Amino acid sequence: MNITGQTGPNSQRNPRPASPADTAFGCPRDSLDNRFVYTVISPRARGLSVGVNMNQDKRCNFDCVYCEVNRSEPSRESRLDVPVMIAEVGRTLELIRSGGLRERPCYRNAPPELLELRHVTLSGDGEPTLCPNFVEAVEAVVHLRARGRFPFFKLVLITNAGGFDRADVAQGLSLFTPRDEIWAKLEAGTQEYMNRVNRPDCPLEKILANILFVARRRPVVIQSLFPSIGGEAPPASEIEAYVQRLRELKEAGAQIPLVQIYSATRPTERSECGHLPLRTLSHIAQRVREVSGLKAEVF
Numbered sequence: 001m002n003i004t005g006q007t008g009p010n011s012q013r014n015p016r017p018a019s020p021a022d023t024a025f026g027c028p029r030d031s032l033d034n035r036f037v038y039t040v041i042s043p044r045a046r047g048l049s050v051g052v053n054m055n056q057d058k059r060c061n062f063d064c065v066y067c068e069v070n071r072s073e074p075s076r077e078s079r080l081d082v083p084v085m086i087a088e089v090g091r092t093l094e095l096i097r098s099g100g101l102r103e104r105p106c107y108r109n110a111p112p113e114l115l116e117l118r119h120v121t122l123s124g125d126g127e128p129t130l131c132p133n134f135v136e137a138v139e140a141v142v143h144l145r146a147r148g149r150f151p152f153f154k155l156v157l158i159t160n161a162g163g164f165d166r167a168d169v170a171q172g173l174s175l176f177t178p179r180d181e182i183w184a185k186l187e188a189g190t191q192e193y194m195n196r197v198n199r200p201d202c203p204l205e206k207i208l209a210n211i212l213f214v215a216r217r218r219p220v221v222i223q224s225l226f227p228s229i230g231g232e233a234p235p236a237s238e239i240e241a242y243v244q245r246l247r248e249l250k251e252a253g254a255q256i257p258l259v260q261i262y263s264a265t266r267p268t269e270r271s272e273c274g275h276l277p278l279r280t281l282s283h284i285a286q287r288v289r290e291v292s293g294l295k296a297e298v299f
Contacts, residue, residue: 030106032095036080037088039101041110043299044183044223044260045118048101050092050153052141054080054131055124061162062127062185063199066227066264066273069125080131086140089120093150119154119181129163129172138172155180158223162202164210173214183221183260184211189241193234197227208245215254222246222256222294226284227264228274239284243291250292259296261285 029038029051036056042049056077058069095101096117102108107115120141122128131137141155155176161184163169173182188194191204200207214220224242226234234242250256261284263276281298288296 030104032088032092032104034088034092035077036085037092039092039096041107041114042118044262045121047114047116047118048096049118049156050089050096050120052085052089052120052122052137053124054122054128054134054137055126056080058125059130060126060160061130061201062160065197065199065229066225075125080133080137082133082136082140085137086144089141089144090149093117093153097150117151117153119156121156121158123158127160127162128157129159129166129169135168135172138175142175152179156183157181158183160185160198160200161207161210161214162200164214165206173218176218178218181221182214182218183223184214185224186211186222186242186245187224187226189238189243189245193238193241197229204245208249212249212252212254215249215256216252219255219257222259224259224261224284225263226261226276226281228276230272231274233276233280234284239287240291242284243287246288246294247292250294256294259285259288259292259294260299261288261296262299 029040031038036053038051038053040049040051041047057075057079058071060067060069096115102110102115122137122141124131128134138155144150145153145155157173157176157180159182164173164184176182185198186207187197188204194200194204194207211220211222246256246259261281263281264273265275278298285296285298288294
């Protein structure tokens with residue numbers, strides 16, 4: 001699963017040093033010399049996000065055409081080391097609280113409101129719920145928060161929803177408070193288009209059923225990335241099928257407070273993928289509102 005320098009992680013194949021000319025939103029994720037934890041200013045977070053890369057092994061059950069992760073390169077880590085990760089989260093939160101983050105090149109000129117912590121995300125260079133110690137990681141972050149060393153922060157899981165029907169994932173999600181959030185991927189209305197864009201190991205029907213299962217119990221934000229492929233936008237028929245799937249989820253009882261519409265923004269492994277114009281994304285968001293009645297925003 002790919003989550004770009006928006007809110008979740010994506011590996012940059014050739015990271016470059018930040019320069020004074022960089023803007024906060026233009027910077028890639030900042031690892032702060034950590035192994036698992038990074039910071040990024042995210043449009044969808046509307047500010048600063050602390051990310052936990054749950055998948056240094058790059059394991060994923062999707063193979064999205066727009067993914068930035070280079071899986072031909074060897075992984076730096078084979079497993080999430082939870083004690084190391086939680087120590088890195090603590091140090092990063094302290095750096096933010098003390099104002100030390102502003103001393104880093106990417107953030108020196110950022111408006112103060114963009115350096116306010118919005119949330120801590122569980123994401124990855126793959127699908128975070130495939131992390132073998134997913135429950136242990138959630139428990140550790142929740143415990144750190146409960147100790148009260150830092151102001152309360154929201155926890156966000158960014159996922160493709162393929163694991164919602166697994167017992168360990170349900171156990172991890174049971175630790176989320178009502179203020180925490182789940183952001184789930186849905187980027188197709190038909191199996192044919194899903195196979196073309198997401199190339200999953202499971203059918204669209206399972207993803208829809210999993211989203212509905214969780215969203216009947218707690219709100220789920222839908223993330224929908226629509227790339228151009230070979231210079232072409234998604235077919236109009238596909239967008240209509242997609243908005244119908246959202247409508248069906250809502251009518252079946254899914255709590256969906258927001259649909260995030262966006263496009264590929266960083267270099268991908270496949271050169272045929274590109275960014276859709278704002279006009280196209282705005283039209284998709286408009287159709288979401290008109291057909292499903294759900295709130296939709298373009299990022």
